[in-house]
Amino acid sequence: MSAMPREHTRTYFLGKLAQELEARGLTAILRAHPPALRISDPDTAILAETVDCVPLADGWFYRWSWGEVVGLADDPALAAQRIAKVLAGR
Template sequence: MPIPPDALAALPRPLTARRLLNRLARALRRQGWTVDRRYSETLPILRVFFPGAPCLGESITITAGDGGWWYRSSTGELLAPCSDLDLAVSRVTTVLRRWVSAMRSSGSTDET
């Protein structure tokens, strides 16, 4: 569910955002992803990336959505409600795997 770029988003308190992002970080680490917590910013961000390509990743924030707090991608897409951790992990993983796959296929194309 995309959010228009000019839409004002309601943000949780920093401690709430950190708690929700920490839950997601633990679950993504169990799946083998590398996470970098960037909580010193005004808006807490969780950076998730493939260990072999730290330049290729996704930045996740928390925002208000239909029925509560949602995980939001750097593109503005609402990934999943924070109450559905499994769905959030699945969506983040799907996006990152596509990028990693594209990176690998473009690398093999360059070599031939």
């Protein structure tokens, strides 16, 4: 068993989110320490955002780099939809 189960859980949820983002045409690169996704739109490479995954009182949540919650980690499709909308709106 891993000595860092939280990091494993975080990486698992970020992997699920990356799949959803890539299905929407975005690029998602996993940063290892601390685990987070660097998300960008390949059509406009200057637009990028970092999203991590954190345990809160009600479960695991995706979170923007500025600390605002994106959505529940159990629903990566909804979180990816919100992220794609924000990146498209910039």
